[in-house]
Amino acid sequence: MSTKQKADLKVIIMGDFNVGKTSLICRYIEGKFKQQEPTIGAAFFLKQWGPYNVAVWDTAGDEKYAGLSQFYCRSAGAAILAFDMNDPKTFESLWARFTPMLGAANENCLRVVVGTKMDTVTPETREITVEDGKRLAREFNEHIDISKTPFEPYFETSSKDGRGVQDVFDYIFQYCLPLSDDQRKSQSKVSRSTIDLMDDSCVHKNQKGKCGC
Amino acid sequence: MSIKAFELVPAIERVKLMSDKAKTQIECLDVCGKNVYIGTNDCFVVHYSIEEETNSSGRVSFKTEKQGHKFLTVKKPVVQIKTASALNRIMVLCDNTLTLLNMLDLEPIMTGAKVKGVSCFCINENPIRTNPFSVEICVALKKKTVQLYTVTEDRLMHLRDLHIPDPAVAVGIDGIHVCAGLATSYNMINSETGQDQFLFPFDAENNKPIIKRISKEEFLLSGPSALGMFVSSAGNSKRPPISWSENLLSIGYVHPYIVAMNDEFITVHSILDMQQKQAIPFQGGAALDNFDGRLFVASGREVYALVPVPFEKQIQALLADKRVTEALDLAKNANRTGMTRDKFLKMYRRIQQQAGFIQFAQKEFEQARTLFLESEIDVRELISVYPHLLPSNCNFTRSVPALHEIADVTQLVKGDNSLLADFKYFLRTYLEEIRGTKAAYGFKQEIDVALLKVYAETNSPELQTLVAVDTGCDLHDCVEWLTKYGRFHALALLYKYHGENDKALGVWTKLVDDGVKDEAFPGLIFIVEVLANLSDHELVWKYIDWVLEKDEEMGVKVLTERPANDPPSERLRPDAVIDYLHRFPSAVITYLEYLVFQRKLEKETYHTHLAVLYLDNVLRLMKKDNVKKEELDSARSKLRHMLQMSSLYRVQLILGKAKETDMHAECAILYGKLEEHDKALRILVHKLKDFGGAENYCLVNSEGKDPAYRKRLFHILLSVYLDPSYERRDTLITPAVTLLNSSVAEFDTIKVLQLLPDNWSVGLLSQFLTRAVRSSMHNSRMTRIERMMSRVENLRCKEQCIELQRDPVVVNEERLCAVCKRAFNDPTFVRYPNGVVTHVHCAKNKFICPVTGRLFSSGSGAS
Numbered sequence A: 001m002s003t004k005q006k007a008d009l010k011v012i013i014m015g016d017f018n019v020g021k022t023s024l025i026c027r028y029i030e031g032k033f034k035q036q037e038p039t040i041g042a043a044f045f046l047k048q049w050g051p052y053n054v055a056v057w058d059t060a061g062d063e064k065y066a067g068l069s070q071f072y073c074r075s076a077g078a079a080i081l082a083f084d085m086n087d088p089k090t091f092e093s094l095w096a097r098f099t100p101m102l103g104a105a106n107e108n109c110l111r112v113v114v115g116t117k118m119d120t121v122t123p124e125t126r127e128i129t130v131e132d133g134k135r136l137a138r139e140f141n142e143h144i145d146i147s148k149t150p151f152e153p154y155f156e157t158s159s160k161d162g163r164g165v166q167d168v169f170d171y172i173f174q175y176c177l178p179l180s181d182d183q184r185k186s187q188s189k190v191s192r193s194t195i196d197l198m199d200d201s202c203v204h205k206n207q208k209g210k211c212g213c
Numbered sequence B: 001m002s003i004k005a006f007e008l009v010p011a012i013e014r015v016k017l018m019s020d021k022a023k024t025q026i027e028c029l030d031v032c033g034k035n036v037y038i039g040t041n042d043c044f045v046v047h048y049s050i051e052e053e054t055n056s057s058g059r060v061s062f063k064t065e066k067q068g069h070k071f072l073t074v075k076k077p078v079v080q081i082k083t084a085s086a087l088n089r090i091m092v093l094c095d096n097t098l099t100l101l102n103m104l105d106l107e108p109i110m111t112g113a114k115v116k117g118v119s120c121f122c123i124n125e126n127p128i129r130t131n132p133f134s135v136e137i138c139v140a141l142k143k144k145t146v147q148l149y150t151v152t153e154d155r156l157m158h159l160r161d162l163h164i165p166d167p168a169v170a171v172g173i174d175g176i177h178v179c180a181g182l183a184t185s186y187n188m189i190n191s192e193t194g195q196d197q198f199l200f201p202f203d204a205e206n207n208k209p210i211i212k213r214i215s216k217e218e219f220l221l222s223g224p225s226a227l228g229m230f231v232s233s234a235g236n237s238k239r240p241p242i243s244w245s246e247n248l249l250s251i252g253y254v255h256p257y258i259v260a261m262n263d264e265f266i267t268v269h270s271i272l273d274m275q276q277k278q279a280i281p282f283q284g285g286a287a288l289d290n291f292d293g294r295l296f297v298a299s300g301r302e303v304y305a306l307v308p309v310p311f312e313k314q315i316q317a318l319l320a321d322k323r324v325t326e327a328l329d330l331a332k333n334a335n336r337t338g339m340t341r342d343k344f345l346k347m348y349r350r351i352q353q354q355a356g357f358i359q360f361a362q363k364e365f366e367q368a369r370t371l372f373l374e375s376e377i378d379v380r381e382l383i384s385v386y387p388h389l390l391p392s393n394c395n396f397t398r399s400v401p402a403l404h405e406i407a408d409v410t411q412l413v414k415g416d417n418s419l420l421a422d423f424k425y426f427l428r429t430y431l432e433e434i435r436g437t438k439a440a441y442g443f444k445q446e447i448d449v450a451l452l453k454v455y456a457e458t459n460s461p462e463l464q465t466l467v468a469v470d471t472g473c474d475l476h477d478c479v480e481w482l483t484k485y486g487r488f489h490a491l492a493l494l495y496k497y498h499g500e501n502d503k504a505l506g507v508w509t510k511l512v513d514d515g516v517k518d519e520a521f522p523g524l525i526f527i528v529e530v531l532a533n534l535s536d537h538e539l540v541w542k543y544i545d546w547v548l549e550k551d552e553e554m555g556v557k558v559l560t561e562r563p564a565n566d567p568p569s570e571r572l573r574p575d576a577v578i579d580y581l582h583r584f585p586s587a588v589i590t591y592l593e594y595l596v597f598q599r600k601l602e603k604e605t606y607h608t609h610l611a612v613l614y615l616d617n618v619l620r621l622m623k624k625d626n627v628k629k630e631e632l633d634s635a636r637s638k639l640r641h642m643l644q645m646s647s648l649y650r651v652q653l654i655l656g657k658a659k660e661t662d663m664h665a666e667c668a669i670l671y672g673k674l675e676e677h678d679k680a681l682r683i684l685v686h687k688l689k690d691f692g693g694a695e696n697y698c699l700v701n702s703e704g705k706d707p708a709y710r711k712r713l714f715h716i717l718l719s720v721y722l723d724p725s726y727e728r729r730d731t732l733i734t735p736a737v738t739l740l741n742s743s744v745a746e747f748d749t750i751k752v753l754q755l756l757p758d759n760w761s762v763g764l765l766s767q768f769l770t771r772a773v774r775s776s777m778h779n780s781r782m783t784r785i786e787r788m789m790s791r792v793e794n795l796r797c798k799e800q801c802i803e804l805q806r807d808p809v810v811v812n813e814e815r816l817c818a819v820c821k822r823a824f825n826d827p828t829f830v831r832y833p834n835g836v837v838t839h840v841h842c843a844k845n846k847f848i849c850p851v852t853g854r855l856f857s858s859g860s861g862a863s
């Protein structure tokens, strides 16, 4: 549970309560979707990325933990700002509540906007468009140079069926701790064995190509 | 989930004081070695000695004795005591004043060593300056300042002031970092730079801030929302928060447990998984802390120790609850004091094995596998859980105390056969995995026998490889088992592996004879292969009849496909074999072919025998009606090949038989062998009209002989073509001309011209003539070139010779013979090619220089 060895990167996930932060991490780490209790305070996961250790911090979305969440932001190298694709209020919160907290994070902290519960929205019901998401992602990252990344740090995910989840973390890790192609190959073997995303990730890779243009 | 990690054991039953008033309450507590100090609400400091005793059943008890007490006269509570044993002092905080007392007689130190206006203080357990005769402390004042002091026997030396936005209610210090609990937040202050870092908000009005240093550069703070927050000196967190109760009063820490106390409970939390493990009801707690790894807790009037339940016990309790992960986590973090690494590993492995069997029983095979592998379990423990899978002669007994309570897997599956198959599959994959690794060392037989039994049951194809290659399976109960499941082929392979070839063959022949089904058995061909590779020729002999009866053609392979290094034996001597094979006509041919073509034995009888058999075969076919042409052709071409290829058979014998029937092609070959080329070619030309064959005959029969021989053969052929006595000779003009013009045929041109009829036109022969002229021209030119080259060589030699003789040799009185060193009186002398000059009689050998001993070839003579 504890980071005995020093982590090479700290990633924090923030967003309103109930948007599905814990579910997202659980899907990534364990490859499963299971019912989560609301997070109390914060939780912590370690993930191996090539030769590196990455600490992933899950925070609680409830207002009463706001002070603590800011504390947990300290020296984060990347932040996942999660919102529920069904709920525009959670999207607004990212800007209103959470970006100010990231003042405590590293100066060049990468900020990734992630829509959750993609499985529950349809093109007709969704209120936040892909463009909105990308615009916010661009805005959030004006302080750093993201031109070397293949596209804006904006993702849509579903922890229920696994879509997009792997991509979020791959994107972040590859940006912060770039691996050579060989290292990545063996890395994906490791994660493949734990996370059953084979088909989905392939499908999504193609979509990624489209998004980038 | 709970576990009993600590036990509450009374240490000081009732604090005895001067004035035994009901109001007297314990306020604070410090334990140092065998000393206990208690501060009361009515301004007393009381000193006890304490002795820990463990009785034979492992129960811990304490013996305490009051040593003395001191009334501090201000009638205010004593809120903090800290012992500095190296200085022989205790530091006491009472009435906002920090003073020093003698540790033994509790007399105050009257050297003015005191600080006023103090709200709390703490010792720096990780000081930068490490002087053993001083202690560094951090003192929070009631104003917006924190001070650092160095404490010596009789002084408090002020080091520096740190300014903070609000007065501190709680402080902690590690190295240069001071953690302070303020009115509305926790802050981390760097004492060197004075830099003040805000950590997180905290409402100190309604909650008691607590700062507990738990390890180097790490603090545990009581945070908002009943959370315990871990904070490093750098101001961030390396562990997730602990969720504990509201209104905490104090915290203690003995790895791996955090102990927290509020006014009703003491709760125990694991720092490994942040979960609460135990709750002990405890009313009116006043103080709790860890002192040198021991936990003590005080209520208003009593002092207790929190004695850790031995790890082994905790772990066994967890295992009994099937809480495997927790048990292993705890075991890994177990206090190893007094344990060698080996002892620890042994303990840990045992726990892993117990855990492995728990997972196993719950069908968590993956985890079980990892645990078994890591703990290097004696594989027989695992096999023994499966009925009958250990070798019957194995005298293994499970380890005591038992690693598990599983009688055997049948008890676990309760009659569910597919589940039983899962369990067996687990065993199988596990054994396959460790087979041949270090973990299998010494247990090869047990592993292989268990695998054999599992394979046999499930009819796995792996069975064959297992028994045939480097197997640990003995014959003991494997034979029985394989028979029971009808795996006869595997049984035979096992016999064979153990050198019981006769038994193995017995099983296989029975498989064929009785038609017993065993899909693994490849059939007769397999037996043939085995026999062909068997070096025990007596045994081969025993079964040879049987195979040949079954299938002559396949059976004979036993004799013909023997390994290159097969030792010769009387049994398989070729002549004996041939004699024996009489009954099997096609086998004998195959065998002879093997001797003649493959082994290339050059013995006349084999060759003749084979040729005769071929011939008989052809004759038989010729006699029969409606024999397919191809069949006959192939038989004849075999015969011809044999006749042509070999020169060892008795030609006359074959020729006699061949002449009787019109086997012209064969006769031609046979005449060829007798060098009766004219006859042979006549047959080819006149009888067979096989002109190409005739030409080929010339080439084949002159192979390896000198060119004149070839020319002779071709000439004979031409003569046959042009034989004037042959009545249909006109038909042979065309082949004759073709032959002459052929590029492969070689002739002596003059002889050919003599032979040609005069009436042939030049046009007909133009090609031949052109070639003849051209080759003769060529010869002439080549000869001329050779001649010229010889001349050149001759000239060169002459030149060399002149060169050698050109130097004059002056002979006068001064010139002496190189051998006898006397003057020359004669005009004759000898000169060697290297210039040495001697008398004629001194030159004994004209090829050896008498001075240098150099040898001259006979070509370069002396003069």
Ligand SMILES: Nc1nc2c(ncn2[C@@H]2O[C@H](COP(=O)(O)OP(=O)(O)OP(=O)(O)O)[C@@H](O)[C@H]2O)c(=O)[nH]1
Residues within 6 Å of the ligand: A015, A016, A017, A018, A019, A020, A021, A022, A023, A024, A034, A035, A036, A037, A038, A039, A040, A059, A060, A061, A062, A116, A117, A118, A119, A120, A157, A158, A159, A160, A161
């Ligand atoms: N359909 C669907 N439901 C989801 C998805 N992700 C999360 N949920 C549900 O949303 C609820 C909240 O999920 P959590 O992961 O606990 O949310 P959280 O952001 O961690 O909440 P806090 O810890 O309280 O901040 C749960 O009931 C999840 O089952 C998703 O991708 N699809």
Ligand SMILES: [Mg+2]
Residues within 6 Å of the ligand: A021, A022, A023, A036, A037, A038, A039, A058, A059, A060, A061
């Ligand atoms: Mg959560």
